[in-house]
Amino acid sequence: MQKDKEKGVTMEKLVAFAKNRGFIFAGSEIYGGLANSWDLGPLGTQLKKNIKDLWWKIFVEECQDVVGLDANIIMSTKVWEASGHLEGFNDVLIECRECHARYRADEEIPGFAMRKTGPEGSEATTFTYELVEGHKCKNCGAKGKFTTPTKFNTMFKTNLGPVESEESTVYLRPETAQAMFVDFNEVVRTSRKRIPFGIAQIGKAFRNEITPGNFIFRLREFEQMELEYFIAPPKTKEDWEKQFEYWLDQIMKWLERIGVDMERVKPVEISKEDRAHYSERTVDIEFVYPFGQKELYGLAYRTNYDLEAHQKHSGKSMAYKDPETGEEFIPHVIEPSLGVERTLLAVLLSAYTEEDAPTADGKTETRVVLKLPKELAPIKVAVLPLSNKPELRKLSKKILEKLQQHFVTEYDVTQSIGRRYRRQDEIGTPYCVTIDFESLDDKSVTIRDRDTMKQERVKIEELEDVLKEKFK
Numbered sequence: 001m002q003k004d005k006e007k008g009v010t011m012e013k014l015v016a017f018a019k020n021r022g023f024i025f026a027g028s029e030i031y032g033g034l035a036n037s038w039d040l041g042p043l044g045t046q047l048k049k050n051i052k053d054l055w056w057k058i059f060v061e062e063c064q065d066v067v068g069l070d071a072n073i074i075m076s077t078k079v080w081e082a083s084g085h086l087e088g089f090n091d092v093l094i095e096c097r098e099c100h101a102r103y104r105a106d107e108e109i110p111g112f113a114m115r116k117t118g119p120e121g122s123e124a125t126t127f128t129y130e131l132v133e134g135h136k137c138k139n140c141g142a143k144g145k146f147t148t149p150t151k152f153n154t155m156f157k158t159n160l161g162p163v164e165s166e167e168s169t170v171y172l173r174p175e176t177a178q179a180m181f182v183d184f185n186e187v188v189r190t191s192r193k194r195i196p197f198g199i200a201q202i203g204k205a206f207r208n209e210i211t212p213g214n215f216i217f218r219l220r221e222f223e224q225m226e227l228e229y230f231i232a233p234p235k236t237k238e239d240w241e242k243q244f245e246y247w248l249d250q251i252m253k254w255l256e257r258i259g260v261d262m263e264r265v266k267p268v269e270i271s272k273e274d275r276a277h278y279s280e281r282t283v284d285i286e287f288v289y290p291f292g293q294k295e296l297y298g299l300a301y302r303t304n305y306d307l308e309a310h311q312k313h314s315g316k317s318m319a320y321k322d323p324e325t326g327e328e329f330i331p332h333v334i335e336p337s338l339g340v341e342r343t344l345l346a347v348l349l350s351a352y353t354e355e356d357a358p359t360a361d362g363k364t365e366t367r368v369v370l371k372l373p374k375e376l377a378p379i380k381v382a383v384l385p386l387s388n389k390p391e392l393r394k395l396s397k398k399i400l401e402k403l404q405q406h407f408v409t410e411y412d413v414t415q416s417i418g419r420r421y422r423r424q425d426e427i428g429t430p431y432c433v434t435i436d437f438e439s440l441d442d443k444s445v446t447i448r449d450r451d452t453m454k455q456e457r458v459k460i461e462e463l464e465d466v467l468k469e470k471f472k
């Protein structure tokens with residue numbers, strides 16, 4: 001029986017597990033920690049790397065129509081003027097006048113929105129004040145004691161060079177996407193890709209969130225895996241919708257491949273009022289976390305808003321010329337935008353399982369298994385000698401040396417074999433290789449499967465190939 005899978009593991013349990021096993025722990029802890037900063041330990045680092053590597057492999061290396069980019073975190077301030085982030089990358093802040101608790105209004109108050117009320121194309125916005133008036137502070141219970149909602153720009157500011165001045169003010173990028181627009185001409189020229197094609201990037205983004213929290217769900221420093229897929233200006237609605245549906249499907253396939261519980265994945269159509277200013281259509285791919293259903297990824301049709309904006313502000317043409325027809329146009333773009341840490345969280349929540357397992361003396365105990373897809377598992381194979389005696393150690397080290405050329409391998413000789421199996425189950429290691437005294441005579445070892453707990457005897461000379469086959 002899978003105990004926790006049925007109701008889902010609680011956040012408390014997952015956070016404790018992630019800390020104990022060295023996946024994720026609080027940052028700057030010896031100094032009392034830094035609020036909402038989390039460091040990835042050895043296993044978390046490897047798991048995150050595997051997620052990013054797999055995304056890159058699927059969406060860049062295996063696609064003839066997608067190329068990669070690795071741009072600067074700090075870009076010219078003109079980029080953010082043009083993209084609208086300086087003006088519009090705001091959250092709405094409210095503060096309780098009684099206890100000074102601060103909230104992001106749209107998160108805290110159901111139905112609150114920054115409504116666009118001005119004429120088409122104008123920037124005028126109003127807030128739904130009446131909802132704030134009637135709202136109770138969840139910290140102190142005071143009703144209607146909130147400050148007037150104010151816009152708060154969430155971009156992190158810093159200075160380039162030794163002098164702090166308006167001219168030296170720069171920003172840490174709040175999304176990786178803009179580089180794909182700013183570098184568009186260079187990428188077209190050097191990659192010789194033809195529309196439709198995509199540019200992908202994985203990298204850090206920074207947002208001075210009003211209410212970070214829920215473990216690694218909302219961070220101020222996080223990573224994104226973003227792809228801008230450029231298409232010709234659509235002649236009909238179907239033209240771009242076809243592409244949009246394609247990328248929605250790709251996101252779903254990706255989630256299945258990385259073992260996310262698909263019953264907890266909910267695509268949600270975002271209304272016009274709640275969409276970003278540049279988007280003609282947005283679907284949020286939400287996930288049912290223990291703290292509620294919230295955004296995991298976003299998919300947006302950004303039209304040609306960004307390239308147009310950069311053309312206007314830079315004075316440089318961002319037009320693409322079709323080499324066959326000679327036609328010139330500013331491409332439109334579909335953008336799947338994936339947060340790496342939210343992926344990590346959804347993967348861990350989906351993989352964490354508690355189930356009944358038999359003990360050596362015929363009883364039943366609960367075992368924790370991280371049922372990660374094999375390609376994501378941080379450790380692929382554990383080499384476990386039954387004893388540390390010299391002759392067994394020599395053989396085990398020889399096996400380890402061979403295996404670690406092909407798989408991320410861990411060598412563990414401490415504790416009973418049963419406990420070592422449990423530890424590997426907990427960190428999601430798909431296979432354990434056990435070397436016992438018989439191995440010295442029959443030149444064979446035992447492979448134990450994480451999920452079925454079944455064991456099979458394999459000749460040492462065939463071990464590498466047998467494991468390779470299992471990972472295919």
Ligand code: ATP
Pocket residue numbers: 175207209216217218219220222224295296297298337338339340341342
């Ligand atoms: P939210 O509504 O949760 O603030 P958003 O709509 O502002 O998210 P996007 O601008 O669409 O987010 O960013 C694309 C993706 O980047 C998100 O779907 C999410 O996976 C990730 N992301 C955004 N903000 C954060 C954050 N503060 N911490 C972790 N990941 C984030």
